[in-house]
Amino acid sequence: MGRVALVTGGTRGIGAAIARALKDAGYAVAANFGGNEEAANAFAEETGIPVYRWDVSDYDACAEGVARVEADLGPIEILINNAGITRDAFLHKMTPEMWRAVIAVDLDSVFNMCRLIIPGMRERGFGRIVNVSSVNAQKGQMGQTNYAAAKAGMIGFTKSLAQEVAAKGITVNAITPGYCETDMVRAVPEKVLNERILPQIPVGRLAQPEEIARAVLFLVDDDAGFITGATLAINGGQYMA
């Protein structure tokens, strides 16, 4: 059996594509999810990937979840921080709850999961962490001050942790996907998608989740040990940092 990989929010959308790609490549994969138990169980049945429910914004729940995964599969050697939510509104209409929910799920979760998993990686002298940020962290997006702040926070976190653990055989990278065909983007009104978003993407279409998974597979490879602290854009040319 290959190395043990955990994907947060790994039962649908981009996370599910990452979990499937890792499994197909021979990794022993666990997928975390936040809700919709029925859909997660259907995913587990179809793919054979075990699924674990916990809230990634809750530190104690993460501790308990990580312990369950490690009891079942062994030490986590690869961590993909993919779980995320949006609560879009212009700032003058954004409630403190919308702000806090996004910071908690999209950014606190990265601290929670890395804080729990990094000590074991340090001890064993190997680890691969990929943080799923967003093109909107780099270019900004009206209606997403909360989301862009959380996703940009992930990039600073990535670069800092990468420096701390580089000598321990652990790499920490961020990816910044552009608009990808998942439930998150299906929630965007079609008019906004066709008239405002698609014209900004030189490739002329949305990404498929599998195209994001390819990049993750590349970054977690044993042979990718010299790539760390990087921010890899996968956005169809929408924004070139």
Ligand code: NAI
């Ligand atoms: P999605 O909404 O289809 O899936 C999100 C996943 O996160 C689900 O599996 C859900 O269960 C999980 N999740 C949400 N809250 C959670 C919580 N509190 N605890 C545990 N799990 C939780 O989203 P999608 O589109 O697949 O996005 C995945 C990641 O990629 C997110 O971080 C998102 O911000 C990012 N992203 C998505 C883009 C897109 O166009 N779809 C573009 C750029 C980044």
